Amino acid sequence: MEPGNDDALDIIITNVVATFRVRCHLNLRTIALEGTNVIYKPEIGKVLMKLRKPKITASIWSSGKIICTGATSEDDAKLGARRLARVLQKLGFKVRFSAFKVVNVLAVCSMPFGIQLVDFTIKNRPIAR
Template structure:
């Protein structure tokens, strides 16, 4: 296989929250809305949309968790679409306190990484126990991001500031 000069990067999942600012009748919403189901055991209404491809967990308190977006903009757009569905069903839903809670991104630096050497030079930030997990766990302090670094050169980044910093973390 040929090696690449440029690392490949990309966000793979964004989790955001928003408060719709009103109590909701989840059973009613699930009966009226498309691609929706109500889970009374958990007290959550699950709704999916295709564009952007996301899933929302909506609670009777009006709190919502949106997952699956590939960018912060997509996550905000999806959350607004879910809020609009609730509004159209007669609830006075607003769009309060939108916040990105977590992001997962990945990249391939296109060269092998010597994990034993990395853990020795960055002991205060990293742990590497190959018999338990094949990747090195690197905990950055500022920004607070956790990287899972693999011998292959593949890196997975998680944290709520990944979108803005995954190029620096490489």
Template sequence: MSNPKESITIENVVASTGIGQELDLENVAADLQGADYDPERFPGLVYRTQNPKAAALLFRSGKIVCTGAESTGDVRKSLSIVFEKLRELQIPVEEDPDIIIQNIVSCADLGQNLNLNAIAIGLGLENIEYEPEQFPGLVFRLDEPDVASLLFGSGKLVITGGKERSHSREAIEVIMTRLEEIGLLE
């Protein structure tokens, strides 16, 4: 079996920041080429960057959420593009606003099929949610690191809730150790 930690791919990084002042989203939408603002559908303005590929959600309060990036570096690059576009519109943005990583979603492969029924029984119900009639995966909540993992019968898993890239590796170590302890991982 190959090392599951080597199969980790980051699918989405979500981060938040702010510019410390309210925004007139209608004016920003009118002046910012490529902006999408439809307050009937969504209260924020959506501005997409292409390189790196990400979406910035700008809210009237001046808060900004970046989503869709594939790394924390891409989050920072995408938001620096947004900050520069706002400065070009004569909206003051401090030189280096705080950017807080809220969530890193990653995928990995354990390299073998999993018996989710046996895992649900073996790990106990206190940290497990498994309702195969509702959802084909098993939700395993970890305390350390503080993440939720979705395990699928194929051996694939999704880890969400991490704040650092290392949380995915740590979660896989915990999951593998727990599955080995109950004899469900070779």
């Protein structure tokens, strides 16, 4: 494709995954009992918490590590992480937001041509597996 061509690809970010730490121990049972939109998974040792705006799902571990998924931009991921930290703070934990990092971005696009996956893989080893 040439610059300025109207056939530009529409790339749509569908999921941004980010991690951060709150630098304090979190009592998962307290979060499960007092938090809202929470699913407690004691067999795995984590709590899932959902926020509506921005729409994210957070996996929370007692160590204070949190993984946020479902955001559609890096800014939304950071905003969601900060809002989640604030929710935990309001539940009585001594939260200190730190080590925020975007770890994965998933996007989709429709190509203007078909892709022969076998040929593509053979021609692009070792990066295509």
